[in-house]
Amino acid sequence: MPSIPTTRRQVVATGGALLTATLGGCSQTLTRRSETDSRQLSLSLSSLDGPLRERYVVDLTETRPSWDEAAFNATLNGSTxxxxxRTPFLARGDDGPTYARRNxxxxxxxSHVVGEETVTHPILRLYEVGRPEDLETVRDHVPHSSLxxxxxRAVQVAQFAARARGNAGGVPWGLVERDGYVYRNDDAVAASELLDDSGPSHVAFRDTIYEVAIARETFHEAIYEADVDAVADSDSEIESILRAELLDARVSREKLPAEEREILREAMGGSYRESHPxxxxxxxxxxxxxxxxxxxxNIEKDAGVESGLQRHFLLYDDRHFTYTLSFVTE
Structure with missing residues (x-):
């Protein structure tokens, strides 16, 4: 009789509710874990209105920053x-792929990486000192609005990091870098008062005074080259491409039993939850x-499987949804 891989579903010889599995002519007796989790698995659905192209095909004349259209035009004309x-096209992060329509x-x-550059950039870090009314001795401070x-912008970003130090609150990483704000634009560096050797030592922002700390540090930055590829000549073709790229599941309401339709209906209204088993x-x-x-x-012990709030895509009849599966405490 062939050997059977061990799983977290326990193999038992007798007793309890039994599930009999026949593998290669050999009868094996299996049962679920008897332990009941104190947590619940939550399914939540969010509707995506309209066709996928309305969300993932961009109008480059309306995007910000403006380099999106410049990258598109140059690459389409055969230039590099x-x-x-930064990437040459506005990064969409978890929002998915980016497409554009022209004629x-x-x-x-x-885009793809074609090299690396080592550069030095100034960094602004702020350190909270106190409230203006308590700091009459801090004469050399300027209001944020006068800069x-x-x-x-640098102060607005750097104060996120200053405010979060020692606290449980989050920080918008991506805006905040290395616990502060990195000046990468040459024009911004040239116009800056805070970076000047004789600049203010403190700045007031939202009723708090911060000490200004400037450092110049080394960065190893990727060089990206834009890619533009024609993929479709009709609305139906681009919809087919987007479905193939995005969808994790396709479910027909007509083929679902009433109990499963009810689970999806409840998940659309917020979330549907169950404890294991x-x-x-x-x-x-x-x-x-x-x-x-x-x-x-017990997915958290399964190698290579995400158990967090990863977003998935569902086509339910002719409607598109995003959905998440996550564990919550009862």
Whole structure:
């Protein structure tokens, strides 16, 4: 008789509710874990209105920053367009791919790394000193609003890091770098008052005075080259491409039992939750969504499987949804 891989579903010889599995002619007796989790698995759905192209095909004349259109035009005309540190097209992060339409043709926008540059940039870090009314001795401070525009933005970003030090609050990493604000634009550096050797030592922002600390540090920055590829000539073609790229599951309402339709309906209104062991309807729905790893209720110990708030895409009849699966405490 062939050997059977061990799983977290316990192999038992007798007793309890038994599940008999026949593998290669050998009868094996299996049962679920008897332990009941104190947590629940939550399914939440959010509707995406309209066709996918309305979300993932951009109008480059309306995007900010303006280099998106410059990168597109240069690459489409056969020129090489590169950027340093940032990608040549506005990054969409978890929002998915980026496409553009020009004269009836749809293009996929992307980039690849072609090199690296070592540079030095000034960094503004702020350290909270106190409230203005308590700091009459701090004479050399300026209001945030009196600074050049580039410095105002730098203070707004750097104060996020200053405010979070020693606290449990989050920081918008990506804006905040190395615990402060990095000046990368040459014009912003030239216009800055805070970076000047004779600049103010303190700045007041939102009723708090911060000490100004300037450092110049080394960065190794990637050089990106823009890619533009024609992929479709019609709305139907781009929709087919987007479905193939994005969708994790496709479910037909007509083929679902009433219990599973009710689970999805409840998840659309907020979230649907169950503790392990799950109901047969919830298990069946998880299988149809392709999330077999959740069935044993202990996905966090499964190698290579994410158990956080990863977003997935669902086509439910002719409607698109994003959905998440996450563990919550009862």
């Amino acid at each position: 367009y590169t950027t340093q540190h 009836g043709t749809y293009y996929h926008l992307d 050049p525009e580039s410095d105002q 799950y109901s047969s309807a919830f298990e069946s729905l998880l299988e149809q969504l392709g999330h077999w790893a959740y069935l044993d209720g």
